[in-house]
Structure formats: structure tokens, C-alpha cells
Amino acid sequence: MPNPLNELLRQYLTVAIFAGLGLAMVGAMLGVGWLLRPDRPEPQKYINYESGVDPLGVMWSQSQIRYYVFALLFVLFDVEAVFIFPWATRLEAYGAFGLIEMAVFIFILALGLVYAWRKGVLRWV
Amino acid sequence: MIGVLARLAQDTGDGILVPAEPIQAGVTQIATPEIQWVALLPHLILVVGGILLLTIASLFRHRVPRWAYTIYTVAVAAGAIIAALPLWVRVQDAERGPFSAIAGALGVDGFSIFITVIICAGVILTALLADGYLKREGIDGPELFVLLLLAASGGTIMASANDLIVLFLGLEILSISVYVMAAMHARRFTSLEAGMKYFILGAFSSAFFLYGIALVYGASGSTNMIRINQYLASPTGVVLSENGLLLGGFALLLVGFGFKVAAVPFHAWAPDVYQGAPTPVTAFMASAVKAGGFAAMLRVFVLTFGTFSGDWQPVVFALAVLSLLVGSVLAIVQTNVKRMLAYSSIAHAGFILVGVEVATEQGTAAALFYLAAYTFMVVGSFAVITVVGRKGDGHHELSDYRGLARRQPVLAFVFTILLLAQAGVPFTAGFFAKFYVISAAVDAENYSLAIIAMVSAVIAAFLYLRIMISMYMSTDSEAVTGEPDRVPVPLAAGIALFVACVVTVVIGFVPGPITDLANDAVPFLVQVG
């Protein structure tokens, strides 16, 4: 009887080979490009690329903290959506239990939103 | 919430990763597991209590006085304790005994109830402490109390989890709440730093933990502790010790637990976080969070992996010895009292690890007794630190305690009792805590560990003496130069201190009842019922 563990490891071997090949491919492509391309350095070429416009200010500029809150809220509801879509496809199977369950889930998330709203986080100061 | 738990347990309980079934036209209803609401009541009270508080607080902001939050939190935690009492009677009943709820996801036994009560006691004391603290620091809002209740529910779920996934769920509920609590004092830079550090290292350790669960699942084919236990005890399971998968799982789980309970060498976060976090939160971390972590550790290692104890015991032995020695030695070179107690709590974790290491029923009972006693000692100690910390929560140097005995003899005396208890002086709870742990080690003929533990207790005693020296024995010349004023002791904090102190002393004189409870609180792995 084959050892189940060895079977498992054999499957991982495929993954390892695949990963190794992938790395080799990337290395080969970059290496070929490095060998073939002409090399003519100019100062312009070393400037950060900002959609073709000349960059302004330092590289480590701070972004508004306000965006952070919105990014967070977005992630929150994004995750919610990720849960709700598969749930919706199977709602019939889950029945009333599933409905209540999702209601609880949405309630808790909505509570978070209410909290943020009452706390004044949503105001664009 | 509950359904999620149930779902997870059911899916994983079968031990197979079921690929999504193809969607069919004729839908068959999915059988939902039976839910024993009574068994869930303590957890439910905490969770719903927390959510309700958040709702009320969101809607009626600034219209509810602060003390109402404190009373509410105390009431909810007390309610959870009361809900746990009938369960205790039921599981101690010889005919009915321990049982498992929601398709084997949660185990209800004396052990889980004992830990639930400890955690709720920690919540009550912390809430009392937080009351005056929030007022003094001008932090408005009930967030701390909400998080406190949610964290407690995470801890109780950890203690009752009968499935590694549910355990992880509890761990995350607990951890994430505490990350935020650590950063609660947003105006203090160190508090933010503490929150950040705790979050990053905690998330790291959670990843280790999860990977450990994955490896154990890979080796045993289940995340349900009963199935794992049965599989490991079966002939196929025994062979597993020779391959790395299971042992790797043990190792990673131990790393995860090591982080949570702050055992050396996974302790590096503890001093900074304990020092930086708001002091009531530190009290909660040292008491309830530790209790939850150790509860899960005992259930997973001593119980589930009990048949493989020869494989993990040496590692836990090393963790215990390192925690005992490093914790106590590093504690005595600190000058910040909060930091001192952070290191001393590492040494205390070492003591509890001794109870884990012996892997016997006595060891488990000893660890439980230790956790119960330590909860009161450490919350009481941090209560004094909270009060002495003054506005800004920053006066934690040894020099801030200079002459305290002259200015506030009662406060100093209470702190002395609590410190002596931590040092393990007789007629305090700390003595019997150490006594039971040592007796469990001696009973398992683990003399070396017992001796190391006692030596570390003596080293740690020096640390408590240093604080007492500051309070009582500062020379007159020091007293003249810049002696701080009296510090006010808020009523609620005073109650917490009183309770902690009285319990510490009473257990020191009459340890019998708690001993009997701890002996009855043996964990069981219960078949899916």
C-alpha cells in the first residue's frame, strides 16, 4: 500500500517543479533582454515615471489619511460582497436558517458603519 | 455568529475538504446541526452584550453617563458567570457529565466553565478599573467596554473549543479585540506603539498557529480534537510520530501558543506591549488573555495530543525553564514597575507551563488553580499601578512609588499583599498556586523542573522586594526632594482592589474550595453528541 503521505508529497513535487520552471523562465527572459538590448544611459531615463509628466516633490509624499478610512470601508463591504454572492447562489438550500444567519452578519457589519458614522468618521473634513 | 461556528464545525468535522457540490435544480435542504442554547449561553451573553452595548453607544452617544457602561459590563460578565453555574452543576452530575454542543464544535466540561468564570472575573475587575481610568485620561466612549466583552467571548470560546478551527476563531476574536484595546489611549504614543507591535507580532503568531492547524489536519485528517485524538491513538496514528508533518504541526502550534501566553523565546513583545498599553488593558492581558491561551494550550496539548506527550514535553520543558529564568532575571533589572510586572508575568507563565509540561490531571488542575489565583493577584497589582500612574498613565518608574507607604499606607499595604502573593509568600493565594504546580511536578517525578521553578521564584522575589523597598524604605533625604502628591483612588478601582486583595488572602487561608473546583474541572474530549 502506498504511503498516503508520500502521495501528498508527490503532488507537491509537481508544484515545486512548476514553480522552479516559472522562476527559470522569468530569469531566462530577463537575461536574454539584458544580453540583446542596447545600453545608452541618459539622466532623463532615470526619473520616476509618472504618466509622462515630470515628477514633483519627494518620492515619499504622504497621502491624505482621509483616504485610509474610505479604503477600509471599501474593503469591509468588498469582503461582505464576497460572502454574500456564494451565499445567494445556495440560499434555497440553506433556507430560513441561512437567511437569519446572513441577516446577523449584515447587521453586525452595518453596526460598524453606524458606529463609524456616529463617531464622525464619514465626514470629509 | 453561532451558525458560523456550527457551519465551520460541521464542514470540518467530517474530516474531508468537500468541494462545492454542483448546483442542482432540485434543492435539498442542508441539515443544520442541533444547537444546545443552554451550552452557548455564557458565550452568547458576552457576545450579544458587547454588540448591544455598541448599538446603544452608537445611537445614544454622549447621552449615557460613563458609569452606566461600567455597570452594564459588570452586569453582563456577572450574567455570563451565572449562566455558567447551571452548566457546572450539569457537567458535575455523574449521570449526565460533560457534553459537546453544535455538532461537536464546543465542548462543555468543568474545564471550560472554570476558565469562563476566570475570564469573566477578569472582565469585571478590568471594567471597574477602566471606569476611573477613562475618566482620568479623558477618553470618552464605551469602546473599551465593548471590546472587553468581545475579547472575553473570544477567550471563553477558546476555552470551550473542541475543534481547532473554532479554537482559531476564538483566538482571533480575542486577539483582534485586544490589539485595539492596547492602542486605546490614542494620545499616548507608547500606547499606539504597543497596539502596533502587538498587532504585527500577534498576526504573525496567528499565521504560525494556522499553519500548525493545517499540518495537524494534514497528518490526522481532521481538525476536530476528538477525531485527532482517536486517530493518533490508533495504530496508523502511532506511525505518524516518525514523519515530520505531525511534529511540524505540534511545533507551529506551540509557537502560536507561546506567543499568546508570552513564553520565552516568544516573549519579546510582552514588555513593550504591557508597558505601552493602557494599564487596565495590561491587567486584562495578563489575566484573561493568558487564561484563554493556557486553556486552549491545555486542551490541545495535554488532552488532544496526550498520546504523543513524549514528543512535545521536551519542548514545553524548555519553554517553561526559559520563561521561568529569563522572566525573573530580566524582571529584576528593570526600573519601570509596569515593565517589571510584564517580565514577572512571563515568569508566572513559566510556572503555569510547568503544570502543562507534566501532562497529568494534577498538572491541569494546578494550572487552573494558578490561573484563578493569578488573575486576582495580577489585576490587583495593575490596579495599583493604574492609580499610581496618575494622569497621562506615565508615572510608572520605581521612583514614583517612593514614600507611598507614608502618604497612602492603605494603598501601599494592599500593593504589598498583592506583591507578596506574587512572590508566593504563605497565607496568600500565590503560595498555594506555586505549591500545587510544584506538587504536580514532583508527583510526575519531574524534580529538576520543580527545583528550577522554585529557584526562579526566589529570583523573582527580589523584584517584588525592590518595589516594596521603594514604597517603604526610601531614605529621608530622598523623601524631601520632589516627593509626589497623594494619588486619588476612584471608587470603582477601590472596589476592584478590595476584591482582588480579599480574594488573594482568603484563598491563601482557605484554598480548599478552589482546589476542589480545580480538581473537578478536568477537561474531557466529548464525542459528537
Place this chain on the structure above:
Amino acid sequence: MPSAVIAAGATNGVGFPLLTCIVALPALGAAVLACLPRARGDLLKLVAVLFAVASGALSIWMLAEFDTAFDGFQFVSRHQWIESFGISWFLGVDGISLFLVVLSGVMFPIALVAASPKQDQKSFYAWMLLLMAGSMGAFVALDLLLFFVFFEIVLVPMYFLIGMWGYGNRVYAATKFFLFTMLGSALMLVGILALVILTSSNTGQGVTFDLVELAEAQGVGLVAARWIFVSFALAFAVKVPLFPVHTWLPDAHTEAPTAGSVILAAIMLKLGTYGFLRFGLYLFPEATHWFAPLFLTLGVVGIIYGAVVATMQRDLKRLVAYSSVAHLGFIVIGIFALNAQGLEGGVLQMVNHGLSTGALFILVGFIYERRHTREISELGGLQKSAPILAGVFTVVMLSSIGVPGLNGFVGEFLSLLGAFRGARWWGAVATLGVVLAAVYLLWAYQRVFHGSPEGENARLRDLSLREGLIMVPLVGLIVFIGVYPRPVLARIEPSVDALVAHVDAHVEDFEVEEIVFDPLPEGNDDAEHDEEGGED
């Protein structure tokens, strides 16, 4: 057989738990003090002394009620404490602990009266009373854990007494004292548990911490017993203190306030020697016999070392402290001679040392209060300005040297006699210590009291009435025991003989020689004990 008698115990017809009262009264007093107003210094002192005297009076009543012929534990009181672990509140006295309890009952009130704390009197007296409760408890506890609990708890009051009311380097001394003693006893807890659990598994009976049951069962193997004995002996050796672990003692004694030094010397050091007898010899006769040469050597080294170092001291209090190291050495060789004379001498010498060294510390305290120095070189000619003080000092010092007619002689003589019989060469060297004691004490006396006083020494106040009254009972006891030791020895002897018989029964190659000297030749009402001791 004595063992059966010991196991049975007796309550002597006293209608109430006498020993529990002796232990609990001072603790109650401390609680009462805590409720009194801080400012009323005289009231605080009065209450403290009253409680101490009440407990002391009960101990003297116990002495009167003590059944001389009975060699077992008397006044036994026993209640379950922690049932699941077989731990009980088990108290009792026999001839070995009887006089230590009485000594505590005498010395604590005297120390309290003699004390004059400068600040925070309330805490001072409360700690003193707690210390009294702890020491009393340690002497009467017959449950291993209960003994350990009392043995440990006395550290806390003593720590605060030295650290808060001591002199110059008090914090260092207090901390050193606490950590040294705690380190010693930490391993004893492991030893106790190992003994209890091994005995339980070997005999197949339930776990018990009962001293008598454990001692009679002798339920651990030879090697294990020796290891466990080491863990016990370390705790007691630190407390005694024996030679290499004695370094905490001079610091603690010197820096402690007078009352603290008195109690430390008179009572707390005895916990170590008492422990060797009660919990070393009784529990581990074989191991004690096996290790006896080591402890005899350490005792002799202590005698010589203590004496030599005492001779070189410039601080009067430190000199007395080092003299304790030497005197305790006599007790240790008496005990480890393992025969009736040595043990009797050891027990008696514990009491004697408590009386004479306690008195010496009080006298040094009096001198310090007057001159605010303990430097021998700054004192001189005190005999002229304070003749009564000098007279009392002379009596006490002579008792400490061991001059016949005073109590020190009887104890030292018996100890040395026992040593000569049991361990001849050690005895021979130890005798040298008697001479050395005369050297350092007489020389110190000469420097402090002789000559012509100058400056402040000339204006030294003599003993006041209060101070004189403090010294009266001490000097009285010193002379009484020196002249007529029979009543004391008669009470010690039965228990010691029973102990020797116990050792004889459990050690194979143990030889008890013919008794060549009986301290109680005439009217010996319990001759059968001698026969028991004399059998092989």
C-alpha cells in the same frame, strides 16, 4: 514504645485549644493594632505588649501543665485544613519545642517593651506581633506544610522590621536576609512534596503531611531520603546559620533595630536548629546519621570561625552577631552528636543562647541609645559612669562565655559531653571555642567598660527603672538555669530519649554507648527511658 505514644498525643485536660490561642493571640493583636489610631503611640505599645504578654502567659501556663513523664506530643489540636491534600492544622509540643515556645513567650514581650521605634510605631508593633505568631506557629506545627508556611511567613515581618526601622545599611541587610533565607527554604518545599508523595506511593496510603505519620512510616528509600534531607538541611543551615551560608547574619543583626536583633538571635535562629532536630533527625534518622560528620565539621568550623571573626570586630553589635555564629555551632555539634546528652545540651543551649544573646543585644541597644555609636574604640570606661549597666552586662557576658553557675555552662557542657562521646575529635576542637569565647567577650568588655571614661562616656546615664525591669527576668532566668537546671532538663529528657530511640530503631549501624554521665542522677523518676536509650 515511644512511637505509639507519640502518635496518640494528649491534650493534658486543658479545655480549650491552648496552642492555637498562643499562635492566634498575637495575630489578633496585630489586627487590633491596625484598627487603632496612628498617633497614639503609648496606646499602641500598651495593646501590643498586652497581647504579647497574654500569649506569653499562656505559654507559661502550658509549661505548668506540661506532663513531665510523657514523651509524646502534648496539647495536641488538630483540624483538617486542605482535605484533598491531607494537610491539617496540627499543633503540639513535646520537651524539645516546649522551652522554645516559652522562650518566645518571654522574649517577645521583653523585646516589645525594650523597643522604641522612631517612626510609624503602629506598623512596628503590628509586625512584631505577626512575627511572634509566626515563630510560635513554627515551633508548635506538626504538619509539614503548616511548619513550612510558618517558617516562610516569619521572613516578611522580619524583612520589614530590619528594612524600615534598622540602621544605616538596612535595606541591603534586609534584602540579603530575605533572599538568602527564601532561597534556602525554596528547595525545602520540593523536598517536603517529594517526601510526602514518595511516602504515599511506597506505603500505598493517602497523601499526608502529618509529621508523626511520616516519621514513623519511614517510607522513602535510602538514597531518596538523603536527597530530601539535603533539601531540608539547606533551609535549616541558612537559618542557623552554618558556616558557608552565614553571611546574611552579621549584616541583618547589625542593621536591625534592637528588638529585631533580639528576636532574630533569640528566636529565629532557633528555627534552624529546631528544624534539624524535629524535621531532620526525626524524619530522616538514617540520612542525618550519614551526613553527621559533615554537619559536625561545619559546626566546629562555625565555632572557631565565628570566634576568630568576632575577636576582630570593631562594632560591638557585629561582635555579638558573630558570637551567635559560634554559639550556634555548639548547638549543631550537640545535635549531630546524636546521643541523649548532645541533644539535651543542644536544646538547652538553644534556650540559653536565646536568653544571653538576646540580653546582650538589648544591652548593646541601651548603649547605642545613649552614645549613638557601637564602635568599640569610641566607648570606654563605662563601668565608672554606669555601674549597674556594667554589672548586668558582666553577668550576661559571663553566661555567654559559659562560666559555671550560669546557664551557658550547662548547655555547652552537655553539648560538648555529647560530642566527646559521639564524635570525639570534633568535640576536642570545639572545646577550643569555649576559650576563644572568653577571649573576644572579655576583651570587648575590657575595652568598653574599663579604663577612665572621657567626654560623653563620662556622662553616660545608668540604667533607668524601665530598663532595669526589662533585664530582671532575663538575668533571673540566666542565674536560675545555671544553678538549678533540673526542672528544665527533666522536661527535655523524655522527648530526647524517645528521639534517640527512634534514631536507634531506624539506623542499622547506630550505636548508643553506655551512659557515663547522667545529668539527673538522683530521684530519677523515669529510669526506663535510660534503658531504652541504652539498648542497642
